[in-house]
Each structure stands twice: as structure tokens, then as C-alpha cells.
Amino acid sequence: MSIAVPSAAPAARVQLVDLGPLAQLRAGRLPRRLVQLAVGLVAYGVSLAMMVAGGIGLAPWDVLHSGFVEHVPMTLGQAVVLFSFVVLLAWIPLREKPGVATVANAVVVGLSADAALAVLPTPDALAWRVALMVGGVVLCGLATALYIGAQLGRGPRDGLMTGLHRRTGISLRAVRTAIEVSVVLIGLVLGGVAGVGTVIYALAIGPLAQWMLPWFLVDLAPRR
Structure with missing residues (x-):
């Protein structure tokens, strides 16, 4: 998968490339x-x-994670970690290749979620709840651009x-x-x-991440 992102110079393009684990580490600017x-995974x-x-x-x-923890003695962040590794099992028949971000994502997101939940207030006022939801969606778009752009x-x-x-050949969107x-x-x-936040997230996260990705996409082109 390769996405061309225009830079300041019309002739230069930064590419989102699909590299194997060793190639990712050898690609430079590590x-x-x-x-x-x-930063992206914590965010x-x-x-x-x-x-x-x-x-x-x-x-x-x-x-899914929030429903699962209703039935087991586990925090939400721990459920995120558990399901991340369950999903990784599905990579085996799909022949997907894990990278540094794959393992880091599986662990860091859940741990940082639990840490943030320990300090975040749970306001009663609707305005504050909406602000938290909207802020969460926007921050998730930023975080996605950061970790994919790495x-x-x-x-x-x-x-x-x-x-x-x-x-399967089915479109990514489907x-x-x-x-x-x-x-x-x-x-x-x-x-x-x-709830409403679920719908807003589903509609907004793709466009937000695509809009922000060029800001953080690291250029791995060989230096001349």
C-alpha cells in the first residue's frame, strides 16, 4: 500500500510504504x-x-471491549491488550507480517488507556461529556496519523x-x-x-487521519 502525499516541492513526494520488520528498522530516521x-500510541x-x-x-x-469487561475481572485497557493479541492470531492464516508498531500497539494503547482513566474525571454536565467525546475523536485522528506516519x-x-x-479482494471500505x-x-x-459518539467516530476518524497524516509522514526516501 502506497499513498503519495504532496510536499512543499511539487516534484517531491513522501510515500507511505509497506516494509517488513527488518526493513522498517533499517529505513533510517529511527x-x-x-x-x-x-507519542502516537500513548495519545x-x-x-x-x-x-x-x-x-x-x-x-x-x-x-466490544467495554462489553467484554462486564463479564470478566479485567480493566478496559487490559481487554484492549487481550483482544489485540487475539486479533494477531488471525494474522497467521492471512499471512500478515508484524512490525514494531504491531507489538507496541497491542501493549501501549491499553496501558495508556488505563492510566488516563485513572486520572480523568467523569463529568455529569452534558457539555463536558460532549467535549470529552469530540476531543477523544480528534485526538484519535491525530494519534493515528502519528503512529502510521512513523x-x-x-x-x-x-x-x-x-x-x-x-x-478476499473485497474493498478496504467494505x-x-x-x-x-x-x-x-x-x-x-x-x-x-x-451511542452518538460511536457514529461520530465511525464517520470522522478516516477523514481526520487522512487530513493529518501528511503532517507526520516520515520521509524514508534515500538522501542524495
Whole structure:
């Protein structure tokens, strides 16, 4: 998968490239990319916690996570970590290749979500709840652009989507919709939290991440 992103010079283009794990580490600018990845994943966990604190709907996968923790002695962040590794098992038949971001995503997002939930207030006023939800969606778009722009691989759920697309030939949009509808329905059956925020997230996260990605996409082109 390669996305051309215009830069300041018309002839120069920064590419989002699909590299194997070793190639990711050898591609250059590694310190900057690792820092960017870490910031993005922590911000992703915080954005999840903000939507939980807002209480008016979670992202589709988090509807599933919130429903799951209703039945097991586990925090939401721990459920995020658990399901990340469960999803990684599906990568095996899909022949997806994990990267640095794959493992980091599986662990850091859940841990940072729990840490943020420990300090975030849960306001009663609707205005504050809406602000937390909207802020969470925007921060998630920023976090997605940061960690994808680091060019260190896909997260578990992103890899599931791209793997199914590659193996079935079904469009990415259709695969993503099918996955997210499925996890929301399962989450609701388990008692998960869905609402207006879920719909807003589903509609906004793609455009937000695409808009912000050029700001953070690290150029891995060889220097001359």
C-alpha cells in the first residue's frame, strides 16, 4: 500500500510504504520514528479514555471491549491488550507480517488507556461529556496519523482489515465496515457502550487521519 502525499516541492513526494520488520528498522530516521510512534500510541490510549469518560458512545472496537469487561475481572485497557493479541492470531492464516508498531500497539494503547482513566474525571454536565467525546475523536485522528506516519508497521486491527482485503479482494471500505459492524453488535450483546459518539467516530476518524497524516509522514526516501 502506497499513498503519495504532496510536499512543499511539487516534484517531491513522501510515500507511505509497506516494509517488513527488518526493513522498517533499517529505513533510517529511527530515533525520530520511535519517538513519534510512542507519542502516537500513548495519545491513542488517552483518546480512548476520553471517550469512555464522556459516556456517550465509544469507538466500535471499544464497544466490544467495554462489553467484554462486564463479564470478566479485567480493566478496559487490559481487554484492549487481550483482544489485540487475539486479533494477531488471525494474522497467521492471512499471512500478515508484524512490525514494531504491531507489538507496541497491542501493549501501549491499553496501558495508556488505563492510566488516563485513572486520572480523568467523569463529568455529569452534558457539555463536558460532549467535549470529552469530540476531543477523544480528534485526538484519535491525530494519534493515528502519528503512529502510521512513523512507518513502523500496522496495528493489530489495521492488519486484520488489510489482510482480509488482500486475501478476499473485497474493498478496504467494505471490509472495515463489516468488521466494525460485527464488533459493535457483539459488544452490544455483551452490554457494551455505544451511542452518538460511536457514529461520530465511525464517520470522522478516516477523514481526520487522512487530513493529518501528511503532517507526520516520515520521509524514508534515500538522501542524495
